[in-house]
Amino acid sequence: MLKSKTGMEDGFLSSVGAGDSTMLEAPTKITALVVDDDTINQMFHHRLLDNLGIRNQVVRNGKEAIDVHCSGKNFDLILMDMEMPVMNGIEATRKLRAMGIRSMIAGVSTNTREREKFMEAGLDDYQEKPLTTSKLVSILHKVHKDG
Amino acid sequence: MDVVVQLQRQLADHTASLFHEGFLNEQFNQLQQLQDESNPDFVVEVVSLFFEDSERLLNELAKALEQQAVDYKKVDAHVHQLKGSSSSIGAQRVQGVCIPFRNFCEEQNIEGCLKCLQQVKHEYSLVKNKLETLFKLEQQLIAAGGSFPTL
Numbered sequence: 001m002l003k004s005k006t007g008m009e010d011g012f013l014s015s016v017g018a019g020d021s022t023m024l025e026a027p028t029k030i031t032a033l034v035v036d037d038d039t040i041n042q043m044f045h046h047r048l049l050d051n052l053g054i055r056n057q058v059v060r061n062g063k064e065a066i067d068v069h070c071s072g073k074n075f076d077l078i079l080m081d082m083e084m085p086v087m088n089g090i091e092a093t094r095k096l097r098a099m100g101i102r103s104m105i106a107g108v109s110t111n112t113r114e115r116e117k118f119m120e121a122g123l124d125d126y127q128e129k130p131l132t133t134s135k136l137v138s139i140l141h142k143v144h145k146d147g
Numbered sequence: 148m149d150v151v152v153q154l155q156r157q158l159a160d161h162t163a164s165l166f167h168e169g170f171l172n173e174q175f176n177q178l179q180q181l182q183d184e185s186n187p188d189f190v191v192e193v194v195s196l197f198f199e200d201s202e203r204l205l206n207e208l209a210k211a212l213e214q215q216a217v218d219y220k221k222v223d224a225h226v227h228q229l230k231g232s233s234s235s236i237g238a239q240r241v242q243g244v245c246i247p248f249r250n251f252c253e254e255q256n257i258e259g260c261l262k263c264l265q266q267v268k269h270e271y272s273l274v275k276n277k278l279e280t281l282f283k284l285e286q287q288l289i290a291a292g293g294s295f296p297t298l
Contacts, residue, residue, distance in 0.1 A: 040235045043193055047186065129235070
């Protein structure tokens, strides 16, 4: 439903968050995949990324995240929810790593009880919901450092 | 008094009370910040989805808790969803009731669950009313030729 806008201009991360001097300075060509079953979160995460000029695609569960990679797509960043139907975030992260996907995967969840298990599945980062611009920016800093 | 000024004052008071009385938290500001010229209805769209989702979940919860043998796993999954969507829009009083609700699910405490369902329904209808008033005031203000400060 919320596919990324192709042809969207690359934005400047430095243009967000007035007063925050730690923003990334380079124009971004970062691409992202949002994996979440909740429509509100889909809209919200899509818009948060869009607002930072990051082209992004939205899928509804772990299985769809695998499928989109099988079709040859690749993303710099994957925002992965944990509790989802069909295939949850833990299993999806494990599978993506087993497929050799080296994208930065950030877990975004409310379930702190299984945080360790989620991290061990192959996450690079974990953020508690609700996601905010500053949390997203802290994730993006890591993308730049690693890439 | 100028209609626009009066509406602006009303809107400011109403918004302030929503935060002071704890109906909304800073997450709602996050949503407002994501609204711009290219997404002028973002907040209304997300909040409408929240209304739809919540009403569906509250119905499902009422049904699930009426059963002879209550499926607490199912109840917990619904409460988890409600907690997630309420936290996404910053409806913190709804979100707040979801925490004891989930604990009662874990304990399989039917009275506790039913009490929480009543509370969460109550909190939901309060915040729904407040948000609808907020949107109405915003519309009236725009119709009167005014604009409201975006955060």
